[in-house]
Amino acid sequence: MKKTAFYGALTVAGFAASMASAATLDDVKERGTLNCGVTTGLIGFASPDANGVWDGFDVGVCRAVAAAVLGDPNAVEFVPTTGKTRFTALASGEIDMLARNTTWTFSRDVDLKFEFVGINYYDGQGFIAPRDLGVSSAKELDGATVCIQTGTTTELNLADYFRANNISYEPVPIETNAEGQQQYLAGACDVYTTDASGLAATRAAFENPQDHIILPEIISKEPLGPLVRHGDNDWGDVVRWTLNALIAAEELGVTSANIEELAAAPTGNPEVNRLLGTEGELGAMLGLEADWAKNAIAAGGNYGELFEKNIGENTPIGLARGLNAQWTDGGLLYTPPFR
Amino acid sequence: MSDTHSHSVAFVRTETLPQLPPPASEAGVVKWMRENLFSSVPNSILTLVSLYVIYQLVTGAFPWMANGIWNTNSLAECREILDGATGACFSVLTERWNQLLFGFSYPSEFYWRPGLAFLLLFVAAAPVMFFDLPRKLLLFTAVYPFLAYWLVWGGTIYTPLFALLGIVIGYLVYARFVKDSFAMGFFGGVIAAFIAWFIGGYIVGAIAPAEPFLEAVQSRDMGGFMLNMTLGVVCVSLSLPLGIVLALGRQSDMPIIKWICVIFIEFIRGVPLITLLFVANVVLAYFLPPGTTFDLILRVIIMITMFSAAYIAEVIRGGLAALPKGQYEAADSLGLDYAQAMRLIILPQALKISIPGIVNVAVGLFKDTTLVSVISMFDLVGMIRGPILSSTDWNGVYWELFMAASVLFFVVCYGISQYSQWLERRLATDHR
Numbered sequence: 001m002k003k004t005a006f007y008g009a010l011t012v013a014g015f016a017a018s019m020a021s022a023a024t025l026d027d028v029k030e031r032g033t034l035n036c037g038v039t040t041g042l043i044g045f046a047s048p049d050a051n052g053v054w055d056g057f058d059v060g061v062c063r064a065v066a067a068a069v070l071g072d073p074n075a076v077e078f079v080p081t082t083g084k085t086r087f088t089a090l091a092s093g094e095i096d097m098l099a100r101n102t103t104w105t106f107s108r109d110v111d112l113k114f115e116f117v118g119i120n121y122y123d124g125q126g127f128i129a130p131r132d133l134g135v136s137s138a139k140e141l142d143g144a145t146v147c148i149q150t151g152t153t154t155e156l157n158l159a160d161y162f163r164a165n166n167i168s169y170e171p172v173p174i175e176t177n178a179e180g181q182q183q184y185l186a187g188a189c190d191v192y193t194t195d196a197s198g199l200a201a202t203r204a205a206f207e208n209p210q211d212h213i214i215l216p217e218i219i220s221k222e223p224l225g226p227l228v229r230h231g232d233n234d235w236g237d238v239v240r241w242t243l244n245a246l247i248a249a250e251e252l253g254v255t256s257a258n259i260e261e262l263a264a265a266p267t268g269n270p271e272v273n274r275l276l277g278t279e280g281e282l283g284a285m286l287g288l289e290a291d292w293a294k295n296a297i298a299a300g301g302n303y304g305e306l307f308e309k310n311i312g313e314n315t316p317i318g319l320a321r322g323l324n325a326q327w328t329d330g331g332l333l334y335t336p337p338f339r
Numbered sequence: 340m341s342d343t344h345s346h347s348v349a350f351v352r353t354e355t356l357p358q359l360p361p362p363a364s365e366a367g368v369v370k371w372m373r374e375n376l377f378s379s380v381p382n383s384i385l386t387l388v389s390l391y392v393i394y395q396l397v398t399g400a401f402p403w404m405a406n407g408i409w410n411t412n413s414l415a416e417c418r419e420i421l422d423g424a425t426g427a428c429f430s431v432l433t434e435r436w437n438q439l440l441f442g443f444s445y446p447s448e449f450y451w452r453p454g455l456a457f458l459l460l461f462v463a464a465a466p467v468m469f470f471d472l473p474r475k476l477l478l479f480t481a482v483y484p485f486l487a488y489w490l491v492w493g494g495t496i497y498t499p500l501f502a503l504l505g506i507v508i509g510y511l512v513y514a515r516f517v518k519d520s521f522a523m524g525f526f527g528g529v530i531a532a533f534i535a536w537f538i539g540g541y542i543v544g545a546i547a548p549a550e551p552f553l554e555a556v557q558s559r560d561m562g563g564f565m566l567n568m569t570l571g572v573v574c575v576s577l578s579l580p581l582g583i584v585l586a587l588g589r590q591s592d593m594p595i596i597k598w599i600c601v602i603f604i605e606f607i608r609g610v611p612l613i614t615l616l617f618v619a620n621v622v623l624a625y626f627l628p629p630g631t632t633f634d635l636i637l638r639v640i641i642m643i644t645m646f647s648a649a650y651i652a653e654v655i656r657g658g659l660a661a662l663p664k665g666q667y668e669a670a671d672s673l674g675l676d677y678a679q680a681m682r683l684i685i686l687p688q689a690l691k692i693s694i695p696g697i698v699n700v701a702v703g704l705f706k707d708t709t710l711v712s713v714i715s716m717f718d719l720v721g722m723i724r725g726p727i728l729s730s731t732d733w734n735g736v737y738w739e740l741f742m743a744a745s746v747l748f749f750v751v752c753y754g755i756s757q758y759s760q761w762l763e764r765r766l767a768t769d770h771r
Contacts, residue, residue: 040715041729048726050434052443079559080715080725088621178728178737205735207418316415316731 024096024228024235025287028069033077036062037095040080043201044311044319045101054078058099060306061120061226061243064296065097068242068288073299087112090229097239099226101197103153113230117240120225120303122323122332124218125157126196128203131211133190138217142167147180147189149173154194157220181205191215195222197311197319204316238286244335245293248275249302251326251335256301263294275338282338293338303333403427407739413732431736432743435727439743442562442717443726449493449556453565456490459483460572468758491569494555495547501539508535521678558636562717564747569636570718571705571751574643578704579697581644582651583690587681589656600652607649613710615642620714639711647704654696658689691766698759702752719744 028034038046038058046056054062054076063073079095090098091113101123102108104116127138127146135141138161148155150173162169172189174180181202184192192202196218203209226243228236249255252272254262263276273279277290286292300306304326311319325331363369376386406426408417410433417428432439441450463483466476485499509532517524561569588600607615619638627633662685670680690697712721723740727733 039725039729040712040717040721041725041727043729043731043734047729047731048443049730050438052438080717082713082715084617084713085621085715092621092625178724181735182737201734204731205414207735316734 024232025069025238028096028235032070033075034062034066034069034097035077035079035095036065037079037081037086037089037098037100038062039100040082042101043204044197044315044317046078046099055310057121057306057310058101058226060300060310061099061246062097063299064246065239065242067295067299068245068292069238071289071295073295087114090114090227093229096235097226097228101224102227104223104225104227108227114227115230115233115236116225116227117236118225118243119223119332120243121197121223123195123197123222123224124323125154125193125220125222126199126218127191127193127215128184128199128212129191129215131213135215136213138215138219139165139167141169141191143169144190145170145172145188147172147174147183147192149177149180149194150175153220158193161219177202197317200311200319201317204318234287238288241286242293242296245275245296245338246303246306247326247333247335248338249293249297250304251328251333254297254302256298256305259294259298263291271338409433414735415732427739428736429739431727431733431739435733438563438722438727439719439740440563441565442560442722444560445556445562445565446554446560449554452490452493452553456487457565457568459486459490463487468762489553491561491565492556492558493551493553495543495551496553497539497543497547501543502536505532505535505539508532558634561636563722564719566636566711566716566718567705567708567748568751570640570643570708570711573640574647574704574708575701577640577644578646578648578651581648583655583686585648585652586655586659589652590659603645604649604652607645608653612643612646612707613713615646616710616714618642635716639714639716643704643708647700650700651697654700655689655693657696658691658693659685661692662688691763694759694763694766698755702755705752705755706748719747 038054038056041047042056042058044056046054046058048054059078062076062078066076067073079089081089081095081098081100086098086100086102087108089095099120101121103123104119108114109116127141129135129141141162146158146169148158148171155171158169158171172183174183177194177198180192180194183189185206192199194202196214199214203212203214206212226239228239248271249259252269252275254272254275259276262272263278266273266278270279274282276294277283277292281290283290283292289295301309307319307321307324308314311317313320321329321331323332325333327334360366361370364373377383402425404427406421406424407429408420408426409429411417411420411428411430412434414428414431417426417430421428437447437450441447441453445453460483462476463480466472466474466480482503485503489496489499509528512531513524513528515524516527585600585604588596589604591597591600616639619642620635623633623638666684666688667680670684675683709718709720711718712724715721715725717725723744727740728736
């Protein structure tokens with residue numbers, strides 16, 4: 001991983017350079033817009049529509065942060081980044097935060113000097129196979145040909161998984177997801193493997209999606225979340241607690257529909273009151289207005305609403321909540337208390 | 340016996356027979372096919388195989404094209420209408436044509452501005468490309484870059500006006516001093532232009548109206564084929580003079596100039612373009628003080644121009660090397676100085692020889708502008724790979740989009756190539 005070392009070195013250099021302007025929160029307020037790094041386009045997570053307006057699950061996080069800090073969900077300058085430019089853009093200060101389905105890993109957090117503020121989507125590597133193949137589990141894939149993107153963690157995960165289960169496979173190396181779709185549809189490989197959310201989006205684009213099944217096994221952990229630069233804890237707190245506010249709002253039953261009513265006057269639930277600023281000083285502690293969380297939630301709805309609108313079961317992507325359900329529903333979303 | 344024979348002939352024709360048409364196998368289509376398609380067994384086999392391939396292609400592609408659907412709002416609707424039949428989903432082009440041409444964030448009410456700039460490009464390029472046109476048109480060519488900048492980027496008109504003014508002042512200073520010495524004129528002109536721009540910057544800041552006549556558009560809002568055209572046109576027209584200078588510099592007798600040029604050319608040629616683009620996008624951000632926003636398009640233009648200038652320099656050096664030594668000596672014997680000899684004798688011939696090579700570089704450069712999609716700029720290919728294919732409506736439409744992109748690029752590149760062939764014929768003065 002020479003490349004990682006190279007980018008790491010660049011990042012360190014950039015970190016040293018950007019220490020001077022550490023108060024990102026002040027910069028954002030002064031500028032009046034939030035520079036938010038997103039993908040150049042990933043179905044359901046971030047893409048501009050026919051009018052050029054960005055929309056998607058990651059975009060929702062950007063808009064929530066902008067609403068919390070500046071009171072306006074549209075005060076976002078979206079900076080599209082590729083997998084190669086995303087970290088340098090953040091380290092050099094070109095963007096204030098990165099919401100680009102980036103996997104939280106040890107080396108990115110520690111070595112590249114970034115701060116992952118939370119997880120907004122628990123992803124994992126899965127398999128898609130034609131229904132005709134007649135398999136119902138990845139463990140039945142002995143001897144199968146597998147389309148796999150080269151040079152990614154998915155390639156390593158795949159090797160680990162098949163070795164651990166003592167079965168063999170034949171890799172068909174591909175370069176991009178689009179190529180993977182084409183190769184898989186053309187029958188160059190029996191199964192195609194990539195992140196489960198990507199598989200769902202891929203399947204949604206097929207002419208006959210019902211002829212393909214996504215196997216139940218998830219063979220790796222890919223926690224995706226927004227990140228900020230190391231060393232600016234105030235700004236990190238703002239982004240972290242904005243994300244937490246979206247998650248907590250769903251848990252507490254605060255939606256974009258009832259938020260005006262709940263925020264108008266203190267309710268019977270003290271945690272809702274603290275969240276929405278009708279009680280306590282949480283906003284001031286962050287250096288924001290008292291109604292910061294209300295603005296963030298009103299921007300695009302709570303976590304559940306964002307999920308349903310962009311990638312949920314009623315969209316063409318059709319992802320189930322799964323791990324991304326609230327802890328009370330058997331998922332992993334568990335935000336610390338607003339107190 | 341001979342007598343009897345001669346008398347035994349009952350009739351001798353006295354007039355010539357009318358010409359018969361040639362046998363069917365020696366005329367018309369049949370002859371052409373026999374000669375060109377079926378002249379031997381291997382050729383006949385090749386012909387049959389080719390016919391089969393063409394047949395397959397046409398029968399495969401034609402229904403797909405003819406069944407094309409042009410007026411739906413998503414791929415899913417296309418598939419619903421087609422209902423299993425083969426057919427293209429061209430609706431993506433009718434719905435997203437503006438994004439393909441102008442990018443997704445260029446304000447749609449201003450589409451006429453780049454459009455007008457594009458049309459004027461032909462007017463500006465015509466006197467340069469076709470030298471039979473009246474020379475006065477060159478005046479418009481000189482103004483065009485500033486006009487086009489103003490149209491595409493908008494903002495106050497004073498910025499391009501003062502940029503133009505700086506160049507005019509620089510030229511006047513150059514014209515005043517060049518009679519004494521070329522170096523004095525050249526550097527005096529450059530310094531004067533920079534002083535004028537420096538002062539102009541302050542004046543523009545002071546007098547710029549808050550509501551300019553054309554609203555300003557940010558560089559990051561540029562995209563689509565417009566970005567490819569901008570990069571291609573600007574970089575080709577800048578790298579040609581720069582390439583000539585580099586080629587002459589490399590041939591120079593002055594060691595410092597020569598080595599600067601050699602190192603520049605060899606360094607740039609030894610580095611892939613994509614690396615230079617990454618430098619422009621990513622690494623430069625570290626060297627600039629935080630908060631400076633050095634326009635990304637400008638950075639990319641500088642990098643691509645340097646890249647293609649190095650290649651054009653080598654092409655022109657080839658042209659210079661191909662000239663017989665007698666041409667240089669002839670220029671010397673006429674008593675011409677270096678600038679005159681180059682301008683009047685050497686360069687016209689060397690450039691003429693270099694035309695195919697230069698056009699090759701220009702076409703390659705134009706297509707290379709699609710590489711900017713890798714550094715997250717939304718040129719035509721970047722638009723397709725990013726926003727359009729990642730929208731829920733159009734995920735999965737590959738052929739139609741990339742076909743449209745190749746048509747656009749083909750039209751431009753074929754045009755360039757045809758022009759260069761015309762130019763070669765027009766400039767042919769040798770006895771071939």
